[in-house]
Amino acid sequence: MSFAVALFPVVLYIFVVYTLDNFSLVGIRDLVLLVGAGLLAAAACFGLFRLTDPFVSERVSDSLYPILEEAVKALPLWWLARHKKIAFFIDSVICGAAVGGGFSILENVLYLLMGNLGIGTALFRGLEVALIHMGCSAIVAVALMFSVRLLERRHARLPVKKSDITMSLFLFFVAAILHILHNYLHPDPLLQFVVVFGSLGGLLVWVYQYDGDMIHRWLDRGLDKQVALMMDIQQGLLGETKTGQFLLSIKENFPAEVYFDIICYVELYIELAVAAKSRFMTREAGLDEPLDEATRNRYLEQYAEFKNLEKALGQSAKMTVAPVVKFYPADRKALDELLAECR
Numbered sequence: 139m140s141f142a143v144a145l146f147p148v149v150l151y152i153f154v155v156y157t158l159d160n161f162s163l164v165g166i167r168d169l170v171l172l173v174g175a176g177l178l179a180a181a182a183c184f185g186l187f188r189l190t191d192p193f194v195s196e197r198v199s200d201s202l203y204p205i206l207e208e209a210v211k212a213l214p215l216w217w218l219a220r221h222k223k224i225a226f227f228i229d230s231v232i233c234g235a236a237v238g239g240g241f242s243i244l245e246n247v248l249y250l251l252m253g254n255l256g257i258g259t260a261l262f263r264g265l266e267v268a269l270i271h272m273g274c275s276a277i278v279a280v281a282l283m284f285s286v287r288l289l290e291r292r293h294a295r296l297p298v299k300k301s302d303i304t305m306s307l308f309l310f311f312v313a314a315i316l317h318i319l320h321n322y323l324h325p326d327p328l329l330q331f332v333v334v335f336g337s338l339g340g341l342l343v344w345v346y347q348y349d350g351d352m353i354h355r356w357l358d359r360g361l362d363k364q365v366a367l368m369m370d371i372q373q374g375l376l377g378e379t380k381t382g383q384f385l386l387s388i389k390e391n392f393p394a395e396v397y398f399d400i401i402c403y404v405e406l407y408i409e410l411a412v413a414a415k416s417r418f419m420t421r422e423a424g425l426d427e428p429l430d431e432a433t434r435n436r437y438l439e440q441y442a443e444f445k446n447l448e449k450a451l452g453q454s455a456k457m458t459v460a461p462v463v464k465f466y467p468a469d470r471k472a473l474d475e476l477l478a479e480c481r
Contacts, residue, residue: 176240204317234279238272281309
């Protein structure tokens with residue numbers, strides 16, 4: 139019974155965080171795999187700490203071990219962020235919570251095996267341990283999303299906001315400090331729980347609001363600009379938009395045939411991006427009627443042509459139009475879903 143009580147908080151927390159995902163971009167299968175990754179991370183840390191315990195004092199371990207734990211838990215989250223498997227900040231919170239939940243499951247089980255805890259103690263400790271691991275992993279996941287955005291902007295030769303750099307570093311710092319503070323407050327479990335719950339709750343509310351604003355910017359302003367540019371290209375009016383003016387400014391840098399391929403490459407990218415976003419919006423509105431065969435084939439043919447042009451264009455040409463042809467995680471996620479539906 140104690141084992142079930144200790145595991146209950148993890149299931150509860152994951153369920154609560156998962157219900158916040160209005161766009162349902164993180165599947166149940168992904169959550170299960172991430173919980174498994176958290177279990178593996180906990181096993182790795184447990185083995186490492188067993189080896190280092192004889193050489194590390196308790197005071198040092200209270201500060202060092204939390205940082206090591208967050209670093210190990212961050213590995214699967216970094217892979218997801220780097221490969222654009224998580225699109226929005228709320229997705230990163232959900233994925234981070236799942237990894238932290240898996241970590242806390244094994245930690246709770248080990249504590250139950252090593253001590254004779256009553257049901258009340260097991261429940262409270264399960265709540266508190268699950269909260270710190272899931273919360274700190276969620277913070278680290280958001281920080282990793284910021285980091286990936288910075289790398290994407292630098293790769294696309296776009297300006298990098300100092301505020302984003304500051305926020306990324308701040309979130310990494312907060313995750314480490316909260317976990318360390320949690321360890322130092324263990325003589326007072328109630329204060330420990332209140333401090334951690336208040337800090338993480340406030341952060342989650344901020345992330346949820348920030349993410350909602352970012353999604354609307356991505357869907358509304360981004361879509362409007364892409365539609366306007368697509369129409370300008372099709373009508374031969376590139377000079378009507380700033381992006382079009384940029385494309386005209388590079389015309390003299392390339393042979394005519396290469397420039398023609400560049401314009402085709404940009405046009406295909408925009409058509410695919412607009413189709414993916416439009417499909418994303420209709421799906422979330424509950425209007426996701428199946429695509430007809432002709433439409434599916436057209437999208438697949440466009441994508442195949444886009445990839446062929448991408449291979450044919452030289453590195454110089456691709457770098458030049460990188461500020462225009464840029465797939466952020468949200469764009470990649472929407473396009474992957476569209477292609478999966480077409481196939």
